[in-house]
Amino acid sequence: MLPDREGAARQYAVCERFDDLGKDDPDRTYRLGIMGGTFDPVHIGHLACAEQARDELGMDAIIFIPAGVPVYKKDQKVTPAADRLEMCRLAVASNPAFDVSSIEVDREGDTYTVDTLRQLRAHYPDNVELFFITGADAVMSIMKWRDSAQIAHLAKLVAVTRPGYAPPEEMKRVLRERTGFQVSFLEVTGLDVSSSDLRRRVADGRSIRYLTKEVVFRYIEEHGLYRNDEEGERAWS
Ligand code: NAP
Numbered sequence: 001m002l003p004d005r006e007g008a009a010r011q012y013a014v015c016e017r018f019d020d021l022g023k024d025d026p027d028r029t030y031r032l033g034i035m036g037g038t039f040d041p042v043h044i045g046h047l048a049c050a051e052q053a054r055d056e057l058g059m060d061a062i063i064f065i066p067a068g069v070p071v072y073k074k075d076q077k078v079t080p081a082a083d084r085l086e087m088c089r090l091a092v093a094s095n096p097a098f099d100v101s102s103i104e105v106d107r108e109g110d111t112y113t114v115d116t117l118r119q120l121r122a123h124y125p126d127n128v129e130l131f132f133i134t135g136a137d138a139v140m141s142i143m144k145w146r147d148s149a150q151i152a153h154l155a156k157l158v159a160v161t162r163p164g165y166a167p168p169e170e171m172k173r174v175l176r177e178r179t180g181f182q183v184s185f186l187e188v189t190g191l192d193v194s195s196s197d198l199r200r201r202v203a204d205g206r207s208i209r210y211l212t213k214e215v216v217f218r219y220i221e222e223h224g225l226y227r228n229d230e231e232g233e234r235a236w237s
Helices: 044-056 081-092 113-123 148-154 169-179 195-203 214-222 230-236
Strands: 030-037 061-066 098-100 128-135 156-161 183-187
Touching: 030 044, 030 113, 044 061, 044 081, 044 128, 044 156, 044 183, 061 081, 081 098, 081 214, 113 128, 113 148, 148 169, 169 183
Parallel strands: 030 061, 030 128, 061 098, 128 156, 156 183
Antiparallel strands: none
16 A cells, blocks of 8 residues: 555545535435546546536546556556556646545456446445446447456446547447446546646647646656656656
């Protein structure tokens, strides 16, 4: 388990703000949005997406869960999990409806969504519904994910698209009709920003100010992340 910002051991199982979600009123159904992603780095598109899901789909809380070791990115450089986690923490701190969980970062080995959802399902009471929110590109490959049939039982999916990049109707139909997944598609205004674009901009010495939260922008600068120089190389190790 990673130490928290003050260095003390954490006292919570999933996250600081929402460990007790569902307990206030056992007769009410609570909706918990889980933002799954690599978040390398988190940006305003992710935040707009979480907020839009909260607002339009009536979520009670949204938890950002950065992947520890993303399985499909083993051939790519991915920023250390501790940095991605901290940037998410900084990004969501000011929104009382959002929090961050380190459960995927704390878990040993490759990150599989099914393990995360099993862990959350075991923690939260039955009156908490789980919604796994992620990019539509990622959702389109979900049938190939580990234990995908189990995922369909554990959570509903929210597939987020950028304006003008709607997934093909055929894919949507297959996903809905043949797999048992319950999927909502959410077109998010402002999701034109992408993590890869932010990384490229920093490497090219261009500004990313206002494309992510100021605190995240400062963290990236202070820690030399994504730079295409000696400082950037040190940040990987
Ligand atoms: P990705 O391929 O890096 O992302 C695909 C697209 O979705 C990118 O355009 C990305 O934009 C966007 N995106 C990612 N997370 C998003 C979010 N929460 N909200 C809105 N857009 C988002 O996907 P990834 O980050 O590796 O994986 C996404 C999630 O699926 C993670 O939780 C991962 O663990 C899970 N996953 C699980 C398995 C498995 O269990 N076998 C396999 C693959 C993925 P940005 O680059 O700007 O974020």
